[in-house]
Amino acid sequence: MTIRIKKRSTGKNLRTEVEKRAEVDLATCYQCKKCSIGCPVSGLVASPPAEIIRRLQLGAGDELLQTDLVWTCLSCETCYARCPNEINFAGIIDAMRAIALEKGVARPAGNSPLFNRRFLDTVKSYGRAYDLQMIVGYKLGTGKLMDDVEKFPTMLKKGKMAILPPSGADKSKVKRIFNAAKSKGKSR
Amino acid sequence: MKYAYYPGCASHSTARDMHESCLAVAKALGIDLQEIKGWTCCGASAAHQTDRILAAALPAANLLLAKEMNLDMVVNCAACYSRSKNTNYDVVNSPAVRKKVKNALGQDYDGSVAVRHFVEVLSHDLGPAKLKKAVKQPLNGLKVASYYGCYLLRPPEVTGFDNPENPTLLENLVEAIGGEALEWPGKVECCGGALNLTRTDITVARSAAIIEIAKAAGAECIVTACPMCQTSLDLRQLDMVKTTGKTYNMPVLYITQLIGLSLGIPPKELGINRLMVPPKAVLQALNL
Known part of the structure; x- marks a missing residue:
């Protein structure tokens, strides 16, 4: 297939930034496509893993940060495990997620960044994840409050969802980590 | 056998059964798990x-x-295991990450604390032979599909758990407790x-495909060592009927729950009642 990239894109910067953050050398990819073949979501996305690498090699710009695989990737790491040149493609995706969040251009299917923020909010508050608050926060934010609601009574009855927030964690240590990492996980 | 035990957040919420069965099995086998005081989310x-x-x-x-406890860290959640292993790998291999973590x-962390999954403890430190000797109620040839998922196996140079394409640690444990460990091609697939919450359609489709493969291989139940896999395969069966039109009724247990049953531990102490799909076939095979 023909791959087209935007002219005069800022691609050199994107490739360099991705390579730096993920500590990978994209020049070593020779397009064997084992990553794309093993990827469980290859068939669902516009550009499978090997094509993303090719686009980066060819100098694609920030428009690539909006490609759907960035947030549809399951982080299963099959790509990395099978790459003959040990290119950490899952790490490339994590780098693209971080850059997309920083630049405010994330186009997530299912709003994973919101989910991540609500999850990390509870970690910041309690030192441990608090599922109930995280799920309600995420579902309120997406307006999908009724999804899965029918499972809730059974989960509560079976003790598969804690009602009270977690206790016992060293909260001050976690706060220190969040402050130092200056995380993009905080509420915005 | 004494270890620092990291339960992980799910152990008090969606995976209480994982935690309960791990502690019960450890106790029965004389494995001393010392919970890390003040532990925080991974x-x-x-x-x-x-x-x-x-x-x-x-x-x-x-x-x-x-490290302060001077013990290896044992984790029973595959996701926490993966994150902890990745941290070790990252601080050892990237001086920049180590500096920023410090x-x-x-406080400096040098990546030196060994992170072990409870399955590794059972497989390597105790060993299937000793486990076999402790069995009080063998599984009577129950057909078990051992499911690994992603976090235990990949990336292999980070986790070092087992062969990433054809792992066998779970099968060896299943055989030790009298089950029939099935050969099936779905065991390293991603669930x-x-x-799970952000694109539920993808989770349901992936997990249904895995259950189909296990079913085609003749599985009477699936065992896993990951709370995310367990939730996808067990809880999401309630959604699969909407997309596949099929009710699978496939029990999905933690390996520690199945081992616990074989050790004669009462089902309630193993959190068996918490499973969304009741494991009738499993309990029948054990005359429970």
């Missing part, structure tokens, strides 16, 4: 999707606590758990 997928330093510093806080924690 950050899970939310941290590594957000910020590399956050993803490394959160597990490092717990690893430093285990800055975040106010889609990372998108």
Whole structure:
């Protein structure tokens, strides 16, 4: 297939930034496509893993940060495990997620960044994840409050969802980590 | 056999059965698990999707606590295991990450605490032969599909758990307790758990495909060692009927639950009642 990239894109910067953050050398990819073949979501996305690498090699710009695989990737790491040149493609995706969040251009299917923020909010508050608050926060934010609601009574009855927030964690240590990492996980 | 035990957040919520069965099995087998005091969240997928330093510093806080205890850290949650192993790998291989983690924690972490999954403890430190001797109620040839998922296996140079394409640790444990460990091609597939709430359609489709493969191989139940896989395969069966039109009724147990049953531990102590799909076939095979 023909791959087209935007002219005069800022691609050199994107490739360099991705390579730096993920500590990978994209020049070593020779397009064997084992990553794309093993990827469980290859068939669902516009550009499978090997094509993303090719686009980066060819100098694609920030428009690539909006490609759907960035947030549809399951982080299963099959790509990395099978790459003959040990290119950490899952790490490339994590780098693209971080850059997309920083630049405010994330186009997530299912709003994973919101989910991540609500999850990390509870970690910041309690030192441990608090599922109930995280799920309600995420579902309120997406307006999908009724999804899965029918499972809730059974989960509560079976003790598969804690009602009270977690206790016992060293909260001050976690706060220190969040402050130092200056995380993009905080509420915005 | 004494270890620093890191339960992980799910152990008090969606995976209480994982935690309960791990503790019950450890006790029955004389494995001493000392819970790390004040342990904090590993950050899970939310941290590594957000910020590399956050993803490394959160597990490092717990690893430093285990270091003070002078013990290997045992984890029964595959996701926490993966995040902790990744932290070790990152601080050893990237001086920049180590420096930033030190800055975040106010304390240097050198990546030296060994992180072990409870399955590794059972497989290597105890061994299937000793486990077999402790069995009080063998599984009578129950057909078990051993499911590994992603976090235990990949990336192999980070986790070092087992052969990433054809792992056998779970099968060896299943055979030791009298089950028939099935050969089936779905055991290293991804359940889609990372998108369980954000793209439920993908999780349901992936997990249904895995259950189909297990069923075709003749499985009477699936065992897993990951709370995300367990939730995807068990809880999401309630959604699969909407997309596949099929009711699978496939029990999905933690390996520690199945082992616990074979050791004669009462089902309630193993959290069997918490499973969304009741494991009738399993309990029948054990005359329970």
